[in-house]
Amino acid sequence: MTxxxxxxxxxxxxQALSLQNQGKLKEAVQLWSAIIRQEPSWEHGYAAYGLASxxxxxxxxxxxxEAYELALAHNSADRVFLGGYASFLYLHGxxxxxxxxxxxxxxxxxxxxxxxxxxxxxxxxVELGQRMGLDENAVSGRIQGEGR
Numbered sequence: 001m002t003x004x005x006x007x008x009x010x011x012x013x014x015q016a017l018s019l020q021n022q023g024k025l026k027e028a029v030q031l032w033s034a035i036i037r038q039e040p041s042w043e044h045g046y047a048a049y050g051l052a053s054x055x056x057x058x059x060x061x062x063x064x065x066e067a068y069e070l071a072l073a074h075n076s077a078d079r080v081f082l083g084g085y086a087s088f089l090y091l092h093g094x095x096x097x098x099x100x101x102x103x104x105x106x107x108x109x110x111x112x113x114x115x116x117x118x119x120x121x122x123x124x125x126v127e128l129g130q131r132m133g134l135d136e137n138a139v140s141g142r143i144q145g146e147g148r
Contacts, residue, residue: 009035025054045074049081061092079108099128
């Protein structure tokens with residue numbers, strides 16, 4: 001990618017963010033999609049994450065899930081991407097999907113030493129586990145990496 005075309009994508013990104021922040025989500029989707037068409041891995045998945053957020057807010061859940069997964073394909077250990085995806089699955093996915101995503105998020109937060117975030121994610125894992133019929137020992141085992 002040349003510096004000129006890179007500059008054009010930076011401008012598109014600024015416009016997409018502005019539209020998204022103004023609540024003009026359909027227009028933002030068009031710009032995020034244009035960025036992804038030109039550079040699928042733009043900013044290590046950031047454009048895909050922006051697209052996912054817009055699609056979720058528009059109620060386009062299948063497309064949002066696909067875009068979250070695209071963002072994570074470019075940066076699987078990004079805490080923001082994982083947190084957004086885990087929250088999305090908590091609201092719109094299956095319990096099992098949400099639980100697994102929160103386990104991944106927990107692992108990243110623990111590796112970063114983010115104790116406050118870890119505590120919040122553990123609470124969510126316990127809640128999700130209970131809703132799935134798991135007791136606290138089973139959830140604790142999953143958090144520790146035991147069992148599947």
